[in-house]
Amino acid sequence: MMSKVFKGRVITPGAVSAKALVSRGGFNTLASYQSAIMFGDKQVKCGDQNNPDIYKKPMINKAICLPETIGSTTGGMVLYTVCALGKAPACMLFSKPIDSLAASGAILAANWTETKMPVVDSLGEDFLDYVKDDMTVTVSEDGTVTVD
Amino acid sequence: MRTDVDSGSEMCYNLLEINREGEVTMVLNDEQQAILDGKRGETLSKVMKTLIMYGEAFGAERMIPVTSEYGHTVISFGIGVMRPVYELYDKMLEAGAKSFQGFSADPRPLDPEVPANFLQKLVFKIMYSQQERYEEQLKKFGIMSDDAYSCACYLPEVNNVPKRGDILSWAESSAVVYANSVLGARCNRNSGIIELMGMIAGVVPEFGLLTDEGRKADLIVEVKTEKMPVAQLLGSAVGMKAMERVPYIKGLDRFLGTELTDDVCAYLKDFGAATASNGSVGLYHIENLTPECKDFGEELVKDGAEVYVIDDKELERVKKSYPCIWKKQDAKPKLCFIGCPHLTMSQLIWWTEKIENGLKESGSRKVKVPTVLTTAPAVLKEFRNTPYAERLLSTGAILSYICPLMYMNNPLSKKMPVITSSNKLRTYTSAKYYDDSEILEIITKGGKK
Numbered sequence: 217m218m219s220k221v222f223k224g225r226v227i228t229p230g231a232v233s234a235k236a237l238v239s240r241g242g243f244n245t246l247a248s249y250q251s252a253i254m255f256g257d258k259q260v261k262c263g264d265q266n267n268p269d270i271y272k273k274p275m276i277n278k279a280i281c282l283p284e285t286i287g288s289t290t291g292g293m294v295l296y297t298v299c300a301l302g303k304a305p306a307c308m309l310f311s312k313p314i315d316s317l318a319a320s321g322a323i324l325a326a327n328w329t330e331t332k333m334p335v336v337d338s339l340g341e342d343f344l345d346y347v348k349d350d351m352t353v354t355v356s357e358d359g360t361v362t363v364d
Numbered sequence: 365m366r367t368d369v370d371s372g373s374e375m376c377y378n379l380l381e382i383n384r385e386g387e388v389t390m391v392l393n394d395e396q397q398a399i400l401d402g403k404r405g406e407t408l409s410k411v412m413k414t415l416i417m418y419g420e421a422f423g424a425e426r427m428i429p430v431t432s433e434y435g436h437t438v439i440s441f442g443i444g445v446m447r448p449v450y451e452l453y454d455k456m457l458e459a460g461a462k463s464f465q466g467f468s469a470d471p472r473p474l475d476p477e478v479p480a481n482f483l484q485k486l487v488f489k490i491m492y493s494q495q496e497r498y499e500e501q502l503k504k505f506g507i508m509s510d511d512a513y514s515c516a517c518y519l520p521e522v523n524n525v526p527k528r529g530d531i532l533s534w535a536e537s538s539a540v541v542y543a544n545s546v547l548g549a550r551c552n553r554n555s556g557i558i559e560l561m562g563m564i565a566g567v568v569p570e571f572g573l574l575t576d577e578g579r580k581a582d583l584i585v586e587v588k589t590e591k592m593p594v595a596q597l598l599g600s601a602v603g604m605k606a607m608e609r610v611p612y613i614k615g616l617d618r619f620l621g622t623e624l625t626d627d628v629c630a631y632l633k634d635f636g637a638a639t640a641s642n643g644s645v646g647l648y649h650i651e652n653l654t655p656e657c658k659d660f661g662e663e664l665v666k667d668g669a670e671v672y673v674i675d676d677k678e679l680e681r682v683k684k685s686y687p688c689i690w691k692k693q694d695a696k697p698k699l700c701f702i703g704c705p706h707l708t709m710s711q712l713i714w715w716t717e718k719i720e721n722g723l724k725e726s727g728s729r730k731v732k733v734p735t736v737l738t739t740a741p742a743v744l745k746e747f748r749n750t751p752y753a754e755r756l757l758s759t760g761a762i763l764s765y766i767c768p769l770m771y772m773n774n775p776l777s778k779k780m781p782v783i784t785s786s787n788k789l790r791t792y793t794s795a796k797y798y799d800d801s802e803i804l805e806i807i808t809k810g811g812k813k
Contacts, residue, residue: 227421242607242644247792253445254491254773265689266791284608286644288792289438289535292555293449300448315608315644316572319421320555327414328452 219364222343226359227314228326230334233354234306236347236363237278239270242286245317248275249294253301260303279353280305283344285318295321299331307355310337311344336361390416391426396567407459411561418558419569427567428574431531432549434508434524435467435563436517438535438556441770442494443473449557450494453501456564463563466508468517468524470536471706471738473770477762479699479734484776491774505560513765514740516633516706518542521742528655531574533562537644538637538705538788544647546624546632548655550574553646573646579656581612581649581664584671592619593679594799595631596787599638601682605672607643612665617652624653626710637705638787689794695781700731700807701768701795703738704786712739712747716756718800722808723759730760732810733783741765769793 244264251263252275259274285291295318298304304325308318314337322335336359343361347353352364392400400416402409415427439449473492480488508524515536517524526532528548534540535554543549552572554562562568572578583606587593593616602611620628632650639645649657649664656664702715715737723729737756739747744765747753757763768784771777772793782795783806790797798806 244791250773250792251775251778254443255775256445265687265794284644286607287537287641289537289540289553289559290556293439293446293557296557297446297448301445314421316418316422316553317555317644320418320558323414323417323421324555324557327410327417329448 219362220346222339222361222363224309224336224339224359224361226357227319227335227337228322228333229357230307230332231355231357232279232306232334233352234277234279236281236349236351236353237270237273237275237305238344238347238349239267239280239282240344241267241269242284243267243280243282244287245285245291245294245321246288249298253294253297253303260298275305276303277306279307279309279355281309281311281344281347281353283311284315289317291317292320292324296324296328299325299333300329302331304331304333307334307336307353309339309343309353309355309361310335311339311341313338389423389425390420390569392416396427399565405459407456408461408564411456411461412565414558415561415565415567415569419571422569422571424569424571426570428531428570429567430465430533430562432526433465435463435465435532435559436524436534436536436539437467437469437502437560440470440513440767441473442492442496442498444491444493447494450498450501452557453505457501457504461564462504463506463560464566465563466506467563468508468512468514468522469502470513470515471765471767471770472513473767475764475766477764478736478766478771479762481776484774487774487776511741514706514742515539515704515767516708516740518547519706519708519740519743521709521746522740523742531568533559533568535559537640538633541636541640541646541648542633544573545636545649545654546629551646553644579610579647579664580666581610582666582669583609583611584665584669585611585613586671586673587613587615588673588675589679590676593674595634596638596785596797597679597683597799598674599635600642600787601674601679602648603639603641603643603645604682605643606639606645608645610647610649611639611645612649612651612657612662612669614651616650620650620653622652626708628653630708630711633705633708641788641791686790686797688796690781690796692781697733697783697806698780699782700733700735700803701738701771701782701784701786701789702735702803704768704784704789706743707737707739709743709747712737712743712756713752716752718804719759719761719808720755722804726809728808731807733807734762735760735807736762736764736766736768738764738766738768768795
């Protein structure tokens, strides 16, 4: 199968390969994670009933592909906690420039936890049009994202 | 002083590492540089580094002082599973970190006044096992008072009302959008933890909504409804369309007028909370009404801004799109929450009169569904001194300072058929949304439209 390469901007560096989980609408961090964190869901299934793309799907160790995050300003704190608890996604890949809450979460995790969660933004609309659930996504240190 | 890689510390090197262009762009003054260099300890250096990285992700070129009298934190809950947050805060406190300003916090998660069965109470006790520990931490960081717990910290009774142009280090999406839009203060949609770090450092990176350019609108919303749109519904429609953009709203002054009266501010509070939770709006402008619109009008609109027309049909479409995750869709509601964000004094009075009239019409004395009206502790105190409090309580309604969201986080609450007029609560929980008139119908007559 053909692979396609996208180039984005590195927010927090790292290299990883993982299966994609795609949210085509805004990813509501609090709504997505709160049930899973609260009740110790090992698969970290998405709890956001307003996001049919990923609702009830496991998020742990996935390459979450999204346009941006939305919702509560607890968002960054939630991402930080998810990383500190070892329940982070493999990486977060944004088609748009990153929003302030997601950036906060990524930077807090990078500075204050042991977790390495590469975050790349500005991958473009083509990226989100192309990537589908369960495709293999490989992220390089320089922000290159290869989708197989 | 410009951070210099050659003469800098490991921190500077790390900054270089995160910069996409390969060079440090943030300009720091001597004091900021000294903190970053570790002159006030490793932990505070890390706090500064975090803020700098946050700014650099958005192209900020400098840190600017926080100028508001008070801050506000979105984290008000001591949830057991969030222990990494409290461990981080312990670490900062041990290093001598303290907010340079007093601050308020979001509402408390528990209130014995709010109905809960034995099992729910047990789960609450387990869930919020860190509450006491966390409130002690907030005291050490410098919270304004034991009563300073409300998402609507900008209400005059709470006394955390920023002035126009003030630079804030706040988090709480509904408070940030209100402070930016209605009060004309300047605050980014900061995350929990980051906002406290800004309060500790006394500076925030200058980008986004702190800049003139970042406050310009890139979406025009034309309100063409026949009657005044429901604030919570209009905000939801605008939020879903705008996402992170700044909307410039035309046609709403036909209904709201051109003055920020108490009622208008209450409307804008609910409207803004819905824009921020259904999307990620941090600032909106309303033509002829909000302060920056009054001064600059359409100069605030960027060239090429998309136009979104909202009529009654569009609002109906948005409302019908809300999913309901109740197992039994037509279940009889067991609880009703009104006040997310917390109600203003004028809203409490409005609800008192409406509930009384509704009950009178149905020939009933008490509400048909246990109904909790939530407000800030300071507003609650003042409201209790008015005759309305007794009138409201005599309808069977309950007054509380709780955060309804925190109540709904309990898995047993999640299974309950809870209704609300809050679009924010709808977004984050299993609560079903009805507008104010429908809620009134249900709680006073027991029926559904």
